[in-house]
Amino acid sequence: YITYIGHNHIHDMDFEINRPNGSGDYLALLIKSHGLFFIDGKEVVVTPNTFFLYKKGTPQYYKAYKEPFSNDWFHFELEEGEEDYFDKLGLAYEKPIKVDNITYFSMLIKQMTGEKYTATKVSKCVIEHYMHIFFLKLTEMDELKQDVNKDINYDKVIIMTDADDD
Numbered sequence: 001y002i003t004y005i006g007h008n009h010i011h012d013m014d015f016e017i018n019r020p021n022g023s024g025d026y027l028a029l030l031i032k033s034h035g036l037f038f039i040d041g042k043e044v045v046v047t048p049n050t051f052f053l054y055k056k057g058t059p060q061y062y063k064a065y066k067e068p069f070s071n072d073w074f075h076f077e078l079e080e081g082e083e084d085y086f087d088k089l090g091l092a093y094e095k096p097i098k099v100d101n102i103t104y105f106s107m108l109i110k111q112m113t114g115e116k117y118t119a120t121k122v123s124k125c126v127i128e129h130y131m132h133i134f135f136l137k138l139t140e141m142d143e144l145k146q147d148v149n150k151d152i153n154y155d156k157v158i159i160m161t162d163a164d165d166d
Contacts, residue, residue, distance in 0.1 A: 001076060001077055001079075001124060001127070001128070002074050002075070002076045002112060002116055002127055002131070003025050003075045003076060003077060004074065004075040005073070005074040005075070005109070005112055005113050005116050006071075006072065006073050006074070006113065007072050007106070007109050007110045007113040008032075008070075008072060008106070008110070009070065009071055009072070009073070010068050010069070010070045011064060011068055011069040011070070012064070012068055013064050013067075013068055014064070015063055015064045015068070015069040016062075016063035016064070017060055017061065017062050017063065018060075018061050019059065019060040019061070020059050021057065021059065022054060022055075022056060022057045022058050022059060022060055023054070023060060023075055024056070025056055025075045025076060025077050026053070026054060026055060026056050026075065026076050026077065026078065027053070027054040027060060027073065027074075027075050027076075028051070028052075028053050028054075028073065028074050028076065028134075029051070029052040029053075029054075029062075029071050029072075029073050030050075030051055030071055030072040030073065030099070030102065030105055030106060030109060031046055031048065031049070031050040031051070031052060031069075031070075031071050032048055032049070032070040032071055032072070032102065032106075033048050033064070033067050033068060033069055033070040033071070034046065034047060034048065034064075034065045034066045034067055035050075035062050035063065035064065035065050035069055035071075036062065036063050036064075036065035037052070037061065037062040037096070038059075038061040038062070039094050039095075040094075044096065045065060046062075046065075046096050047098075048070075048102075049098060049099045049100075049102045050096045050097065050098055050099060051096070051097040051099050051105070051138060052094070052095075052096055052097070053086065053091060053092075053093050053094070053095075054093065054094065055093040055094070056077075056078075058093065058094060072105075072106050072109040072110075073109075074109060074112065076131070085135075086135070089135055089136070089138075089139045090139060090142070090143075091135060091138060091139060091142075097138065097142065099138075099141070100141055101141075104137070105134065105137070105138070108130055108133060108134045108137075109134070111130055112127050112130045112131065112134075115127045115130070
């Protein structure tokens with residue numbers, strides 16, 4: 001379940017997160033600008049259109065780089081028995097993942113944000129479904145990048161979803 005969430009945040013150049021013990025929960029970042037991350041003691045420059053997932057209890061250090069830091073994000077908890085969810089999906093922690101269609105993933109976070117702050121009787125359930133879709137589609141995108149034939153079909157989906165934004 002989501003504990004905190006934000007959509008389309010733009011931070012100043014002095015933006016910096018430094019949490020030596022993590023945030024106390026899991027953190028998903030959809031990065032829309034350059035950013036400087038410290039991963040395993042090394043500086044890693046992350047480019048726009050990147051997804052990044054922090055495991056609960058992992059040090060979190062990232063900041064603006066070359067431009068104001070822009071992102072969508074959500075902090076969340078896993079239910080008991082779900083700890084291996086990302087392993088089953090093949091999504092790695094603390095590894096930048098290039099996102100082909102950031103508009104689609106940002107739209108999902110925007111929907112989750114609306115549900116979180118309207119807090120109706122069904123919001124928690126709706127958010128859980130959006131979260132599953134978000135992570136499943138990330139997994140699918142990563143798999144399709146490895147299969148050239150399917151990549152062509154995915155490009156058509158991207159064009160359709162981008163056209164819907166007009």
